[in-house]
Amino acid sequence: MRYLFHCWFMCLLFCNLSSLPFLCMFLSGLSDLVIVIQSQRNSFHARRGGQRKVEILQQAAELGQGDPVVLLLHELLEYERDWMIIPLLPNLSATYGQSASWFFFIEEETIITLPNLLKVLHRYEVQEEWFLGKRLHDNEASIIHHYAFSEDPSSFSYPDPAAGWALSIPLLQRCIKHKHLKSDFTIDLKHELALYIWEEGNGPKLTAVPEFCTDTSDKCATTFTTYLPNCGNPVSRKEVFVAVKTCHRFHSERVPVVKATWEKDAGFLEYYSDVTDASIPTINLGVPNTERGHCGKTFAILRRYLSKDVPEADWLLIVDDDTLISLPRLRRLLRCYDPKEAVSLGERYGYSLLLNGYSYTTGGGGMVLSRAAVSRLVSSGCRCYSDDAPDDMVLGRCFTSLGVPITHSPLFHQARPCDYSETLEQAVSFHKHWNIDPVIVYKHWLQDTQPTVEL
Incomplete structure (x- = not known):
């Protein structure tokens, strides 16, 4: 006991006299920290999350001041809804609330510099409610944020998950006392988390932390490189079968945009319409056009993809006729995934996640399915309840019931570039032609200047 008291006294003395006073917090700071890596169940993402955990613990060991708790989100999931984090907060509080001062959330590819992170957190009184992150905001009212704060969109900020974001224990305990979401749909997790924490003015707004970075600097506590990892050579063009959903109404309006932009990058591509048009050409699958939802057409595409009528490919990409996409970047991304999975x-x-709902891959940004996923879905007997049911939601409900995880990539976008924060840099896809020139958008955001090596 006398020895421990002596060490404690010397620590205080050192911290008061040292020219680097932040080092003092190493003695207890790491054990006060819970790091949650927002990993996913897909094998590639689970592996990347595990690698990040090892790196963090190795860094902690080199500091020699104890270990933080490092959690992988996909290992915490009891239900598919838990990826939205809010349902997990009570469990996190009950398990770690007595021993931790901070919860810090990062992406699988976020790199932490622990000494800098502890230095940052040491600036904030842990007895207070803190919500810390790199500040993002809307420049104009956005459909993906339900047009929130339309009178002054920039007045509300939300964190960049790539740079990491932190909750103090008092704030986490506040959050678990209310369970109200403004919408049944979870569309942009970072914005909806910020709204949930803000609690219509009863909770804190985000405090901007310049050391939470998505670039590289000596002062950064976190850095981030890319959402488009390099897993080797892109998959072959012939390993991606592209299905474009269209209808007679848009043959002369939207299809020419596809042909003028990204069609040339496809190995196998078919247009599916309600009429046969040899000039495109289109294929009529015998499913009438519907004003909303295209479930009947999409399920017909799934069956055709598995048939002998088309070349066999590992991957199926289903897009709308007003989807803009970079197929070379998609092929590079797909190298990271196992098509046999x-x-x-x-x-x-997400739809109604707090009430045992389900997740789904939104259709306008492009739905990518492995052959194994399509085979499992079709053989399961899952059906559309009507031809005009929302195809992406029906697929999500089916995959949820089959235990197939929905794998998220921030590179896919259901809306236009202007609907996202100004920090948007990388993309595989965008959707919609509203009030934009889609060809210009494609050339600016999606067309690569360097040709992709063909295999």
Whole structure:
């Protein structure tokens, strides 16, 4: 006991006299920290999350001041809804609330510099409610944020998950006392988390932390490189079968945009319409056009993809006729995934997640399915309840019931570039032609200047 008291006294003395006073917090700071890596169940993402955990613990060991708790989100999931984090907060509080001062959330590819992170957190009184992150905001009212704060969109900020974001224990305990969401749909998790924490003015707004970075600097506590990892050579063009959903109404309006932009990058591509048009050409699958939802057409595409009528390919990409996409970047991304695994990849949305709902890959940004996923879905007997049911939601409900995870990539976008924060840099896809020139958008955001090596 006398020895421990002596060490404690010397620590205080050192911290008061040292020219680097932040080092003092190493003695207890790491053990006060819970790091949650927002990993996913897909094998590639689970592996990347595990690698990040090892790196963090190795860094902690080199500091020699104890270990933080490092959690992988996909290992915490009891239900599919838990990826939205809000349902997990009570469990996190009950398990770690007595021993931790901070919860810090990062992406699988976020790199932490622990000494800098502890220095940052040491600036904030842990007895207070803190919500810390790199500040993002809307420049104009956005459909993906339900047009929130339309009078002054920039007045509300939300964190960039790539840079990491932190909750103090008092704030986490506040959050678990209310369970109200403004919408049944989870569309942009970072914005909806910020709204939930803000609690219509009863909770804190985001405090901007310049050391939470998505670039590289000596002062950064976190850095981030890319959502488009390099897993080797892109998959072959012939390994991606592209299905474009269209209808007679848009043959002369939207299809020419596809042909003028990204069609040339496809190995196998077919247009599916309600009429046969040899000039495109289109294929009529015998499913009438519907004003909303295209479930009947999409399920017909799934069956055709598995048939002998088309070349066999590992991957199926289903897009709308007003989807803009970079197929070379998609092929590079797909190298990271195993087509023998049931994969549903794209921009993940959620429906009624707090009430045992389900996740789904939103259709406009592009739905990428492995052959294994399509085979499992079709053989399961899952059906549309009507031809005009929302195809992406029906697929999500089916995959949820089959235990197939919805794999999210921020590179896919259901809306236009202007609907996202100004920090948007990378993309595989965008959707919609409203009030934009789609060809210019494609050339600016999606067309690569360097040709992709063909295999």
